[in-house]
Amino acid sequence: MDRMSARPIQLLLLLFLSGLLFFTGLGSMGLTDRDEGRNAEAGREMFASGDLVTPTFNGVLRVAKPVFVYWLMTASYSLFGVNEFAARAPSALFGVALIVMHYLFLTRLRGPTLGLYGALMLLLNIEMLALGRMAITDSVLIFFTTLSLYGFWLGLHESGAGRHWIWAFYAGMALATLTKGPVGFAVPLITALLYLAATRQWRVFWQRGAPIVGLSLFLILAGPWYAAMFLIHGDAYSSQAKVHTVGRFLAPMEGHGGGWWFYFPVVLLGFYPWSTFLPAALYRAYQSWRECRPLRDRNHELPASGTPLGSGKELEWFAALWFVGVFIFFSLSSTRLPHYIGPLFPACAILAASFWAQGLKDPSTKGLRGSIHFMMGIGYLLAVGFASAPSLFAKFSGKMVKEFPFATQFDLGIGPYIGAAIVLVAMGLIGYFGLNDNRRGIAFAVAGGALASVFLVAILLVVPGLNRYAIAPPQELAYAAGLNLNPSDQLIAFGSTRPSIAFYAKRTVTFIPANEIDRLRKALGKEGRTMILLPEYFQDALPKEAAVFQPILKRYGYVLLGNEPMVTLPQGTKSTAPPPPKILGH
Structure with missing residues (x-):
């Protein structure tokens, strides 16, 4: 297999663009709810x-996600302070790392x-850019599942010292499992098993893949935290973890369902413009x-020494099976969300880039x-x-008032018109x-x-x-409350x-939905200082x-x-209602 070196100027370009x-x-921007x-x-x-x-949210055990992203956030908070940038920095860093790793892998092979x-295709699409800018697990998950699969490929097909890449297959799965649970090993295993079945390389994998030692490495890396959680929390952990893994797969959670076709538009729009290359x-x-299957059926044993494995079109087969x-x-x-499908985007980028490169060589x-x-x-x-x-937005903003009370008081400005003009010009030039x-x-x-x-x-x-009118308002009030309330206050x-x-x-917050008035009455009956944060239109619904x-x-x-009364005001804050917002775009 030819070894091709990365070009420093290309690496610098990718680092600059992905960093930007x-x-x-x-x-x-304030944190979006609910996942961030x-x-x-x-x-x-x-x-x-x-x-x-032990991860907790609002002082209560949280098992919806494993611990690795929280470790990253803890390190980030220690470096940058507790703020939105620090919460999102791990996703952004792993997003940049994914782009660089993808470039180095493809450069090594092609x-x-x-x-x-x-x-560039993996970077320049809405899905990957959005995931790399959010305080969620997916950017880190995608990095580790991709590392695992690239380790699998190189360990299976490289010779000499390159065979040691196989350990990245197991280590990547383990860290992905610490990031988002069973999906962390499901994605690499599904892809690897499909590839081995399609190419009849089971014996090759048994000899090169060291599955028994690899499984041990996986358990050594991923097992201790899961074991510690079970020992510390017992059924409280295992029962909730089952709900958020098996239960999420078998039944929609929190209303996140959708038909069998759900991910077709997600891939089409999320990976656009390169998604249009995927069918071909x-x-x-x-x-x-x-075309190659009959030959492989006749000769699927290990080739003679010096004959490269994984040559020809096998990388495209691998990416297609991955996808x-x-x-x-x-x-x-049963539970479907647009960002769940993120781990297949590196495969999309391999397929689309290979197709485009072939098209440049052969116009026909x-x-x-x-x-x-x-x-x-x-x-x-x-x-x-x-x-x-x-x-x-102006037509339907009235329906968003429940979540964003000022939705009818502002518009989107000129940004969408500029975006439309850019796309129109770009399509003409394309x-x-x-x-x-x-x-x-x-x-x-x-x-x-x-x-x-x-x-x-x-x-x-x-x-x-x-952000100013829809996301930040309750967050600013929560910050003000936190400055003034003692731990014993409510x-x-x-x-x-x-x-x-x-x-x-x-601090801990007592969350009470609007339809639980009796629970609110009970909370208000507690002695001591209490503050209530709510949309203004709910004031009339408050009990006596x-x-x-x-x-x-x-x-x-x-x-x-x-x-x-409030004792400490946040800097630059007045205790009166703010002036009416400027209506953007008028």
């Missing part, structure tokens, strides 16, 4: 308590040009496998022109959607260059540049307004039970026991009530 897109404004709020607070509680074994295409790339990999196996696995799960590549037309068609639809977003056999390479730069530009427009122009979040409130208050509570602070549709 993952870290720009990383801490400027829960994870960031669980990490904060671990940091505050010093207990590196050269720096295809490596660069593959790394998958068909090309399948055709190649069918199909993981796609079906998550489609079979089957499906190439159709894929470009497909990209343009989806792009024009997206441009129409962006241009329509402000009017649609058509002009992409359908020209001699200038097709420019279309890649146009597509990638358009995606990056639209993403930056969203971060710089759209997100600040949404903070009640009524009506709006966002987990991030606990993170900003830096809350009559003594007076408004302390207001923020864009939210109010903080207290039975005693």
